[in-house]
Amino acid sequence: MAKKVVIVGGVAGGASTAARLRRVSEAAEIIMLEKGEHISFANCGLPYHIGEVIENREELLVQTPEAMQARFNIDVRIKHQAVEIDRETKNIKIKNLENGELYTESYDKLVLSSGADPIRPPLPGLDIEEVYTLRNIRDMDLIKNYLDNNRVEHAVVVGGGFIGLEMLENLHHRGLDVSLVELSDQVMRTLDKEMVSMVHNHMRTKGVDLNLSDGIAAVEKENDKKFVVLESGKRIETDLVILSIGVKPKTELAEKAGLEIGVTGGIKVNQYLETSDADIYAIGDAIEVKDFVSKEPSRIPLAGPANKQGRIAANNIMGKKEKYKGTQGTSIAKIFDIVPASTGAAEKDLKAKDFSYQVVHITANNHAGYYPGSQPMMLKLIYQKDEGRILGAQIVGFAGVDKRIDVLSTAIRHEMNIFDLQELELAYSPPFGSAKDPVNMLGFAAGNIYNGLVEPAFWQELAELDPEESILLDIREEIELELGQIDNSLHIPLNSLRDNLDKLDKNKEYITYCAVGLRGYIAARILMQNGFDKVRNLSGGYKLYKAVLD
Amino acid sequence: MAKKVVIVGGVAGGASTAARLRRVSEAAEIIMLEKGEHISFANCGLPYHIGEVIENREELLVQTPEAMQARFNIDVRIKHQAVEIDRETKNIKIKNLENGELYTESYDKLVLSSGADPIRPPLPGLDIEEVYTLRNIRDMDLIKNYLDNNRVEHAVVVGGGFIGLEMLENLHHRGLDVSLVELSDQVMRTLDKEMVSMVHNHMRTKGVDLNLSDGIAAVEKENDKKFVVLESGKRIETDLVILSIGVKPKTELAEKAGLEIGVTGGIKVNQYLETSDADIYAIGDAIEVKDFVSKEPSRIPLAGPANKQGRIAANNIMGKKEKYKGTQGTSIAKIFDIVPASTGAAEKDLKAKDFSYQVVHITANNHAGYYPGSQPMMLKLIYQKDEGRILGAQIVGFAGVDKRIDVLSTAIRHEMNIFDLQELELAYSPPFGSAKDPVNMLGFAAGNIYNGLVEPAFWQELAELDPEESILLDIREEIELELGQIDNSLHIPLNSLRDNLDKLDKNKEYITYCAVGLRGYIAARILMQNGFDKVRNLSGGYKLYKAVLD
Ligand SMILES: Cc1cc2nc3c(=O)[nH]c(=O)nc-3n(C[C@H](O)[C@H](O)[C@H](O)COP(=O)(O)OP(=O)(O)OC[C@H]3O[C@@H](n4cnc5c(N)ncnc54)[C@H](O)[C@@H]3O)c2cc1C
Numbered sequence A, B: 001m002a003k004k005v006v007i008v009g010g011v012a013g014g015a016s017t018a019a020r021l022r023r024v025s026e027a028a029e030i031i032m033l034e035k036g037e038h039i040s041f042a043n044c045g046l047p048y049h050i051g052e053v054i055e056n057r058e059e060l061l062v063q064t065p066e067a068m069q070a071r072f073n074i075d076v077r078i079k080h081q082a083v084e085i086d087r088e089t090k091n092i093k094i095k096n097l098e099n100g101e102l103y104t105e106s107y108d109k110l111v112l113s114s115g116a117d118p119i120r121p122p123l124p125g126l127d128i129e130e131v132y133t134l135r136n137i138r139d140m141d142l143i144k145n146y147l148d149n150n151r152v153e154h155a156v157v158v159g160g161g162f163i164g165l166e167m168l169e170n171l172h173h174r175g176l177d178v179s180l181v182e183l184s185d186q187v188m189r190t191l192d193k194e195m196v197s198m199v200h201n202h203m204r205t206k207g208v209d210l211n212l213s214d215g216i217a218a219v220e221k222e223n224d225k226k227f228v229v230l231e232s233g234k235r236i237e238t239d240l241v242i243l244s245i246g247v248k249p250k251t252e253l254a255e256k257a258g259l260e261i262g263v264t265g266g267i268k269v270n271q272y273l274e275t276s277d278a279d280i281y282a283i284g285d286a287i288e289v290k291d292f293v294s295k296e297p298s299r300i301p302l303a304g305p306a307n308k309q310g311r312i313a314a315n316n317i318m319g320k321k322e323k324y325k326g327t328q329g330t331s332i333a334k335i336f337d338i339v340p341a342s343t344g345a346a347e348k349d350l351k352a353k354d355f356s357y358q359v360v361h362i363t364a365n366n367h368a369g370y371y372p373g374s375q376p377m378m379l380k381l382i383y384q385k386d387e388g389r390i391l392g393a394q395i396v397g398f399a400g401v402d403k404r405i406d407v408l409s410t411a412i413r414h415e416m417n418i419f420d421l422q423e424l425e426l427a428y429s430p431p432f433g434s435a436k437d438p439v440n441m442l443g444f445a446a447g448n449i450y451n452g453l454v455e456p457a458f459w460q461e462l463a464e465l466d467p468e469e470s471i472l473l474d475i476r477e478e479i480e481l482e483l484g485q486i487d488n489s490l491h492i493p494l495n496s497l498r499d500n501l502d503k504l505d506k507n508k509e510y511i512t513y514c515a516v517g518l519r520g521y522i523a524a525r526i527l528m529q530n531g532f533d534k535v536r537n538l539s540g541g542y543k544l545y546k547a548v549l550d
């Protein structure tokens, strides 16, 4: 007999499940419940409509209930909320939000793709009209209406995750002055701090009032003035507050039904995306996933995984057994002109776990330097120290970042090591790349460390150096000194290093540095092969060091 | 004792070998011989300086002999030609081209990176001044001087490989009218014909006079008029002829020394890039490589492989044994606004070998359709039929082509299959991609064919269909018919298909089609599950079909 499948949630995960179910089976009975007014909308596009980058609101409505019905023969019920699951009898209680009526549907299989809610901390004053969160079309409409119909000159965005930063950019794009408040000492927590420094600096050059290491304490209203009060005591007068400090998985339904909840607070599922009840699947932002790299439970609320999980759940329901192997958290954002991206594990997480890893930083151009318009990007690779297996990658640049993070994400997914990166044959002609792509170059630089050709030093270590023991050797050209120098450096340009070796003391440690690390490496090689035993090359060079300090 | 290494050729492969050798060993004696005036120049940038896209000629000189000497302590000898190798005594005879003197250098290891020469067929009239080939700085200067100092209004480019097409674009960019002459029925032979059709059409819209399936027979000069005469008899009056019909590996030195030459005419090397003499390495355009996919001998003259081989040869010379595992031929070009790219095997090559493969075509946007500026690309995936292992990929589009070809190239290098593509977790935010990236989508579409959910039909088959047996079912919307239709199609819009099944004859074959293949697939699924046994979906849809026919 044909299966009856009920899906809770009609957007990324839910609608994808429904469409795939229908393609696999014409016979299945498919009911999709959505408590909101819209299904299949582009959550990820919401900030851009607020910012008037996407002008036409309709563009965001990828599917309407009518179209979904016509094409896929899905029984789409908007403004219908699932309120209770009776696992025993395999029934689900539903509330028609238009008339308040309660009714019941039976199911053979149930799919929960209920998403997540923006977190609203219980702080004083956050309940006023001018404090918004952004999750769906309704939220977007509210914010946009407020902007369109009021004199709004300043906004505070609370939370420096990618949604917060996209909102910041879009509000700035509309001409607002913007402040960002972020409790941690950096935005975008999937990247490590030194990589994000460049993003901080870029935002500052765009006029963003950046408040790091400071949290929101309250919102106060005085006459018609509004103030965001920070934990530090700082008061920011503003017209609009956007809260984007993270999301909480929507698990009420699952919890009430006694389904297992994971340690991270998401609904627990097995590799087939089945909950603790094999007739109930759960997907998307509501679930706990396995982190693909660490293999630990995690929550990674992203659209790519939600859509893919929807397809896999549909396949499993239809008996085409398929495993979901975990989420890497590959992500990217455009923040003004700068693009940070990451995939896999961050250094800080591995450090916290005392994992044995190694790091390399390089700077490379998006395409051949001699072809007009080339732009630099900084890449960081994190790999398992003994085997060289790649654990994580981070890139901050302007153009071509998305390409390299996707190649590195593919490398992680297939458990490649640093030597595999050396061999990748990536497309090269001058407008698109270099004969040695930045990804190859990461492999070369990492391979050299692995093979002991050079040892890296890191920006964090410089503050603790004993100047009696360790010499910072700046091997850049004379003219580059104008860009600044690390304190107490000895300056010998690379091309005269071989002629000046006798002026150096072989008993000391030398930390070579250039702008980005390439020439520092060559200098290190020269020293190491001329009787200097303690030599390291500053990873990322002066450029990275300076970015962190700025 | 320190090794003495002599390198023949000072550009892509040679200079890379020299630089890596020095970084590994300060002690080695390194002599780099280059018969031309320049070392380390950007071959790939030459067309763009002619086209004045790269304005400053110096940009192309990546390294000068002086700089290479200063930084890497390499004994660089420009205008010195290697003329003979005495393998017995391990000596190489060198001619100083400035004074004609001959002298000898001994070597421990010799590296041949002598490149290739443009082919000049022995046809009448090709020896006049106005017929050029392009390989090095000198060639570039000659062409550019001719353009700068003469009234040049029209050019003929002979050969539609990527260098020919880049020249075409650059001459057009300088304001010339351009004709292309290509013996085969398509340009860019690494792509299959249906994919290249879009490139042909794009070139025509740019005003290129495209002469396919026609070869050059002669060049004639009458008074001061010049004509390119084609095999068909067509005469094209022109001011300038660029010959780019391929290159011939420079193997004289190797041949004279009795080194083995491969079946393809390149110098034969083993996995360590050693020639048949273990003290002589050869790399770059001069060698025969193993095709990574077919495992057969091939010649693939590209800069990425040349540079990587240089590094590997250096490592092997220094005792850090490393294998070169073959070349995939990943390549890309920008031709006006369109970007064709490919990696791995083409369908035509597999067909010629009766290999068991399957093909899928899809069209996808470079980034979310709702974000401004999204552009479509056509992707073709070729995979091994039984195991699903990916053999080749081709993409033609405008933006984001380079990213997808690099991911697919990485997939081929690591012997991934079509299901692996489904799982790749690629970076998504609206300016950069989609929740289901085009690469995932290729995996989905191929997986459906593999699993028998749908069977594809191909454009080549349509001409041979028996209209009594097979019905072409156009399931597009009414409004799309304005774009044209395949002759003798039956039109039923997808959304009314379920209601019209009774009008269709279950004994006939149905070939469904939409614009690109997605809705055609949904239609095929509906039919297949409603008692229709013979159903196929037109791969690439009407768009691809039309591109081939235009
Ligand atoms: C502003 C914004 C920008 C984003 N940008 C990106 C990005 O650039 N890249 C990226 O990868 N991800 C992005 N995301 C995240 C991405 O949108 C989510 O990961 C994805 O939508 C999760 O899919 P889901 O199906 O789990 O939840 P949702 O898409 O949120 O769908 C859940 C639906 O379930 C409904 N529902 C919940 N409970 C019930 C119930 N009991 N009965 C009926 N219906 C119910 C909800 O109303 C909701 O519509 C963004 C998210 C937001 C909000």
Ligand SMILES: Cc1cc2nc3c(=O)[nH]c(=O)nc-3n(C[C@H](O)[C@H](O)[C@H](O)COP(=O)(O)OP(=O)(O)OC[C@H]3O[C@@H](n4cnc5c(N)ncnc54)[C@H](O)[C@@H]3O)c2cc1C
Pocket (backbone or CB within 6 Å): A428, A429, A430, B008, B009, B010, B011, B012, B013, B014, B033, B034, B035, B036, B043, B044, B045, B046, B047, B080, B081, B082, B083, B113, B114, B115, B116, B134, B135, B136, B163, B250, B253, B283, B284, B285, B286, B301, B302, B303, B304, B306
């Ligand atoms: C116009 C043009 C555009 C290109 N665009 C691209 C592109 O976009 N992407 C890509 O991947 N590839 C491209 N290539 C190909 C790429 O440049 C070659 O694959 C690469 O340069 C090969 O390196 P090689 O060291 O083998 O040869 P070369 O770089 O040509 O170097 C060989 C050198 O050896 C010297 N030599 C030869 N014999 C002797 C001797 N007996 N004694 C002394 N010296 C000798 C020659 O003078 C020559 O300078 C392009 C090539 C050209 C010409």
Ligand SMILES: CC(C)(COP(=O)(O)OP(=O)(O)OC[C@H]1O[C@@H](n2cnc3c(N)ncnc32)[C@H](O)[C@@H]1OP(=O)(O)O)[C@@H](O)C(=O)NCCC(=O)NCCS
Pocket (backbone or CB within 6 Å): A010, A011, A012, A013, A015, A016, A019, A020, A023, A039, A040, A041, A042, A043, A044, A045, A062, A063, A303, A307, A311, B361, B362, B363, B435, B436, B441, B444, B445, B448, B516, B517, B518, B521, B540
């Ligand atoms: C709109 C929505 C319902 C579409 O779901 P979908 O139909 O599964 O997805 P697509 O329209 O991308 O189509 C994908 C299908 O087309 C097939 N396909 C695509 N191009 C094809 C082609 N040229 N030929 C054959 N098949 C093709 C794929 O194989 C896939 O089918 P499968 O899953 O059965 O293998 C769902 O994506 C959605 O709700 N999106 C909006 C919400 C959202 O995702 N938000 C977060 C991101 S902003």
Ligand SMILES: CC(C)(COP(=O)(O)OP(=O)(O)OC[C@H]1O[C@@H](n2cnc3c(N)ncnc32)[C@H](O)[C@@H]1OP(=O)(O)O)[C@@H](O)C(=O)NCCC(=O)NCCS
Pocket (backbone or CB within 6 Å): A361, A362, A363, A435, A436, A441, A444, A445, A448, A516, A517, A518, A521, A540, B010, B011, B012, B013, B015, B016, B019, B020, B023, B039, B040, B041, B042, B043, B044, B045, B062, B063, B303, B307, B311
């Ligand atoms: C100029 C030329 C000699 C440079 O060769 P090269 O020094 O090997 O190459 P690069 O300058 O890119 O440097 C690569 C080295 O820097 C290292 N490196 C790069 N960035 C680094 C960083 N930030 N930190 C540490 N090391 C770094 C790499 O590991 C690699 O060293 P390795 O090979 O010892 O591992 C050679 O590329 C050339 O002749 N190019 C022009 C000709 C040509 O290629 N033509 C065809 C294309 S147009």
